Amino acid sequence: MFCLGIESTAHTFACSVVRYSFSQKGLVGKILSDTREVYVPPSGTGIHPRNASRHHCRAVENVFKHSLSSAKVSMSEIDIIAYSAGPGLGPCLRVGAVVARTLSAYHNKPLVPTNHGIGHVELGIMISGAKDPLVLLVSGGHTAILAFSGQRWRIFGETLDITLGQLFDQFGRSLGLPSPCGHKIEQLGKRAAGNYRFLPYVVKGNDVSFSGLLTSAIRSVNNKNEELSLGEISFSLQETSFAMVTEAVERALSLTSKTEFLVVGGVAANNRLTEMLEKACKRQKCKFYRCPAALAGDNGAQIAWAGILEYVGRGKHVQVEKASVNQSWRINEVDVIRN
Amino acid sequence: MPFSYAILLLHHQSRKLLIKGAEADIFLTDWFGRRAIAKVRTIKPYRHKSLDLEIRRRRTIHEAQMLSAAKSIGIICPHVYFVDPISCEIIMEFILAKNAKEIINPEISSQIGTYAGLLHSKNVIHGDLTTSNFLVEDKLYLLDFGLAFHSDRLEDKAVDIRLIKETFSSIHYPQFEALFSSFLQGYSTIQGNKMVKKLLAKVSSIERRVRYALN
Numbered sequence: 001m002f003c004l005g006i007e008s009t010a011h012t013f014a015c016s017v018v019r020y021s022f023s024q025k026g027l028v029g030k031i032l033s034d035t036r037e038v039y040v041p042p043s044g045t046g047i048h049p050r051n052a053s054r055h056h057c058r059a060v061e062n063v064f065k066h067s068l069s070s071a072k073v074s075m076s077e078i079d080i081i082a083y084s085a086g087p088g089l090g091p092c093l094r095v096g097a098v099v100a101r102t103l104s105a106y107h108n109k110p111l112v113p114t115n116h117g118i119g120h121v122e123l124g125i126m127i128s129g130a131k132d133p134l135v136l137l138v139s140g141g142h143t144a145i146l147a148f149s150g151q152r153w154r155i156f157g158e159t160l161d162i163t164l165g166q167l168f169d170q171f172g173r174s175l176g177l178p179s180p181c182g183h184k185i186e187q188l189g190k191r192a193a194g195n196y197r198f199l200p201y202v203v204k205g206n207d208v209s210f211s212g213l214l215t216s217a218i219r220s221v222n223n224k225n226e227e228l229s230l231g232e233i234s235f236s237l238q239e240t241s242f243a244m245v246t247e248a249v250e251r252a253l254s255l256t257s258k259t260e261f262l263v264v265g266g267v268a269a270n271n272r273l274t275e276m277l278e279k280a281c282k283r284q285k286c287k288f289y290r291c292p293a294a295l296a297g298d299n300g301a302q303i304a305w306a307g308i309l310e311y312v313g314r315g316k317h318v319q320v321e322k323a324s325v326n327q328s329w330r331i332n333e334v335d336v337i338r339n
Numbered sequence: 340m341p342f343s344y345a346i347l348l349l350h351h352q353s354r355k356l357l358i359k360g361a362e363a364d365i366f367l368t369d370w371f372g373r374r375a376i377a378k379v380r381t382i383k384p385y386r387h388k389s390l391d392l393e394i395r396r397r398r399t400i401h402e403a404q405m406l407s408a409a410k411s412i413g414i415i416c417p418h419v420y421f422v423d424p425i426s427c428e429i430i431m432e433f434i435l436a437k438n439a440k441e442i443i444n445p446e447i448s449s450q451i452g453t454y455a456g457l458l459h460s461k462n463v464i465h466g467d468l469t470t471s472n473f474l475v476e477d478k479l480y481l482l483d484f485g486l487a488f489h490s491d492r493l494e495d496k497a498v499d500i501r502l503i504k505e506t507f508s509s510i511h512y513p514q515f516e517a518l519f520s521s522f523l524q525g526y527s528t529i530q531g532n533k534m535v536k537k538l539l540a541k542v543s544s545i546e547r548r549v550r551y552a553l554n
Contacts, residue, residue, distance in 0.1 A: 087551040142550060147509075154509045160498075161548055196387045201394065203486065205467045205502040239387045246385050247361075254361035255440075255471060255510070276385035283384075284361070328551040 005304025008096030009088025015067035016300030032071035053091035082307020085113030086329035119302030124264035128289035139265035140165030157206030191231030439473035452525025497541035
């Protein structure tokens with residue numbers, strides 16, 4: 001059986017076909033195709049929602065066709081159509097929803113709206129094989145520490161303002177870099193040769209806050225009296241923010257006594273962050289898992305897999321006329337049944 | 340060798356690790372014939388060395404200072420016997436009690452609220468107000484002042500309240516309503532209903548700041 005997943009929450013328009021079947025271990029999935037096209041804003045600017053949605057409109061045909069052909073599956077063989085219904089940028093979400101509704105109505109297939117964040121988490125669990133992990137979801141849209149209990153992914157800690165991805169993107173943009181800027185800042189930081197300077201370190205219980213850190217880093221760049229190189233600031237920004245997140249994770253691990261930990265989301269591709277998290281897990285005698293970099297960022301497979309869990313797990317699907325989007329859909333508002 | 344190190348060396352020999360916490364290791368030790376706790380902020384290998392040392396030292400000193408500040412307000416918390424900012428450790432009173440996280444009920448939650456109200460009335464912000472930082476015996480003990488600081492800003496007080504609310508809604512979610520309302524009731528006995536109202540408004544404004552919150 002096959003599910004087509006359609007992702008369009010932010011800069012990525014993606015389609016993916018995931019095959020699913022039942023075994024003794026329960027529901028198992030295999031990713032057959034993973035096709036994406038990413039909107040790249042001009043250097044020094046962020047995602048413009050309308051322009052991103054126009055990019056997605058142009059990308060639909062290629063991405064959709066390629067995802068089916070590379071999976072060697074025809075539309076008639078698809079059993080479920082899943083789309084990302086939120087959270088995300090309104091204009092972008094609506095492109096995915098229109099595509100999903102059209103395909104569902106035309107081919108008469110069940111339509112499943114899914115939560116993008118849950119997609120990240122569930123795909124990470126499927127690939128890593130973790131059973132009951134504490135999850136860190138770090139991306140441009142999320143920075144949250146989650147654990148499953150009482151039919152929901154509950155938040156044990158999160159950012160009180162901007163996300164880790166936004167911290168790097170906004171800092172990078174102030175330097176005129178093209179976003180996403182995380183990788184570029186990682187490269188700049190290597191020039192610092194380990195020279196660290198203090199930046200605001202804000203941990204509030206299990207929560208973190210990055211807005212003061214961002215302001216301080218931008219000010220350090222503009223401060224002509226200080227003999228600080230861009231490399232040193234980039235390095236310090238990474239060290240400080242990652243240490244904050246890792247500390248919050250360590251606190252949550254000790255609070256929940258979980259024995260497994262999983263990191264997912266676009267920023268999970270950063271090696272320094274995963275290195276720090278791995279060390280913290282070792283201290284807490286906790287097994288460390290990470291989502292492979294290739295599937296850490298936004299993709300269609302996460303939507304397909306979340307859709308499969310929703311549809312097969314509890315038969316959830318919606319009528320085409322009721323298939324809407326929700327820009328502000330918090331992950332802890334979704335009831336989930338897991339096997 | 341300074342005098343303090345001679346003492347510490349002596350005490351290192353009779354230590355037993357009780358808890359490997361997120362923030363520090365807790366040892367059972369002996370302080371001049373008395374059972375005591377050594378709270379040692381150990382090196383975090385994942386943090387940059389200079390950042391790590393700064394954080395551990397600052398929090399150790401802070402914790403000791405804030406423990407005495409809290410005590411002068413009337414909060415029951417462990418007595419501090421000795422502080423060593425170089426090795427980042429505090430030797431303090433040993434308390435045999437249950438962790439509030441395990442046995443939380445509305446009555447304890449109301450007492451927690453009273454403590455929070457007391458701290459805030461003297462502009463002390465705890466910074467890590469979760470149920471696992473309270474011990475219950477015949478009295479309620481408040482621990483872990485490593486993130487505590489002085490502030491009269493409503494925002495900082497509201498962050499404390501938000502954290503305990505988050506704890507109730509994540510770890511103790513089946514009892515969330517009862518626990519949070521008795522917490523607020525306890526808080527209001529010190530601070531009054533007007534202040535509770537103002538704080539709750541601030542808490543919801545903080546909650547609206549987080550990701551994907553509905554306005």
